[in-house]
Amino acid sequence: MNDYTEMAKKINEEIIENRRVIHRFPETGFELERTVEFVENKLKEYGIEPVRVGKSGISATIGKEGRTLLLRADMDALPMKEETGLPFESENDFCHSCGHDAHTAMLLGAAKLLKENEENLNGTVKLMFQPAEELLAGAVDMIEAGVLENPKVDAALAMHIYVGNEISKTGTISYARGPALFSGDAIKIHVKGKNAHGSTPDKGIDAISIAAHIVIALQQIIAREVPTNDQAVVIVGxxxxxxxxxxxxxxxxxxxxxxxxxxxxxxxxxxxxxEVSENVARTYKGEAVVEFWYGMGPLYNDLELTDEIVGYCEEVIGEENLNKIPIAVGTEDFTSVAAKVPGVMINLGVGSIEEGYALSIHNPGMVLNEEALHIGAALYAHTATRYLMDKEND
Structure with missing residues (x-):
């Protein structure tokens, strides 16, 4: 078995530079022209043939016929202005405070390692470089375009950076068994009333007053309809x-x-x-039109696959660097993949509070320890190789 950690260390500077290039020109949603071109050129440089999938996704395969493990990385950024002051800071009004630049760089590093050791693969590794994760739309788009077919994917692994936390120490892995992330839904409510002059309120229907009553009524769902030991969120943002x-x-x-x-x-x-919105509006002679804007279900880490992947990670970083955690409140587009095939998302520590990394993801001032990136690449390559080795005769 090759030592992917040592091989990843040798391309550490390249992985970091790839991350910094992507970091300088962040793009959002499906509009990833420069990012897609960069990733495709790097894959070709490594001897891997990329294939466009969906609106702006990229797929590629390494290995030979057999079981197929999908490795996923997201590529899009957030529409916020960076505030890090880094020498490779974003050159536009978007930024990779989500860490997707790191995800893409790690998977590119793993792709290079796997291609150089392709003869050791007892099956196929499929790479999935995904757009529009922040819109919870990119994975669905790629699935509808056939990313899980030809060859058919048997299981999937995603890795997300973890920073600004007590247990996000550089080089550690945190994971959940079973329920891993909450669902997330955005809902728009349009309240229709009737305009009237302020001196004659009896001639109108006050939409603002109705909206205020809806806000209060929605809080009763959590306060009175959800068990006290349960976890759920309903907020008017x-x-x-x-x-x-x-x-x-x-x-x-x-x-x-x-x-x-x-x-x-x-x-x-x-x-x-x-129901609450419509009925409250009706009570005050108005109307509420409820639109389910966008959303994603909860992420479930397949139990058997989780245990296998965690075992492979232990071979690389040691048991002392593994943290089992409860379900987290965030939402992830990888859920769409894990709903179709057994899937696991693990979290790579790239800087803890104790190490001086106080800001977490989605903060415009978030920075990470780039020395963790080669560990992520090694983990991707090692787990893929070991998974295919164990499943060869299944």
Missing amino acids: KISGGDTVNTLAGNADLEVSVRATTEEKREYLKNRVR
């Missing part, structure tokens, strides 16, 4: 409406976020948001 200070508002809009640990709880909460 945005509210707007009205035209002028001295008129009754004919329209108001709310944006609601819902999170749950199971698909059943998710559907219950979504249905209750709709």
